[in-house]
Amino acid sequence: MARETPPHLDDHSEGGGHESAPATVKQQRAERRAEKVAILKREQSKAKRNRKIGIAAAWSAAGIVVLVIVLVVTTTGAPKNAAAPTSVDGVQTFPNQTSQHVTGTVKYNPLPPVGGDHSVTLLNCGVYSENVPNENAVHSLEHGAVWVTYDASKVTGGQLAALRKEIPSTYAILSPFAGLPSSIVASAWGTQLDISDPADPRLAAFIAKYRGAATAPEPGSPCTGGLDGPGKVS
Secondary structure, eight states, rough: OOOOOOOOOOOTTTTTTOOOOOOOHHEEEEEHHHHHHHHHHHHHHHHOOOOOOHHHHHHHHHHOOOHHHHHHHHSSOHHHHHHHOOOOOTTEEOOOOOOOOOOSSOOOOSSSOOOEEEEEEBOOOEEEEOOHHHHHHHHHHHHTOOOEOOOOTTTTTHHHHHHHHHHHHSSEEEEEOOTOOOSSEETTTTTEEEOOOOHHHHHHHHHHTTTOOOTTTTTOOOSSSBBTTTTTTO
16 A cells, blocks of 8 residues: 655745744834834924025015015105106205214305205204204205295295195205395205295295205105204194
């Protein structure tokens, strides 16, 4: 009789393949550690990208803020005069005015002054019922203000009220002035106009042309934050 062959007692499966040996504890720890390192690297890379994006966004925002500030200063600092005339009859010009800051009084020519050395403190623009210091008012002229002066013995009552209505709320000064060559004198940096009646259309034309004009050394610089002269009305 044929002898039965005993089953093979080897490590081969019926399919002829090898079974995978289970991972050791050490290998499992290494795999977990590698996985954690990979996750950490991904998080660090993401954080780095976010920082770069944040920095770029911050610089962009800062640039926008600076641009807005520049636009605000350049478009709203100086007064806007609609339909400023190209010329005004009777205007006298006084070129080459100096503009140094000095202490004490200054001898001006002409009077009222149209420029020259002046106080470091400007005169706050507005309407005054009393004489104001020349040296402070000239500083305001340097910033593009128009200074309208009047003879208080001649311009009174209804005429004075009408004159006050001609004065803009910013970058303009109105005050009495002793010894004027005419009832009213309008001055801006390096220019001047003599008139006798506040209803004269040349007054409004002068204000429109020279208020905030580039002929001033520092047009658009502040006309507030300085000195209130005596008798300020508004």
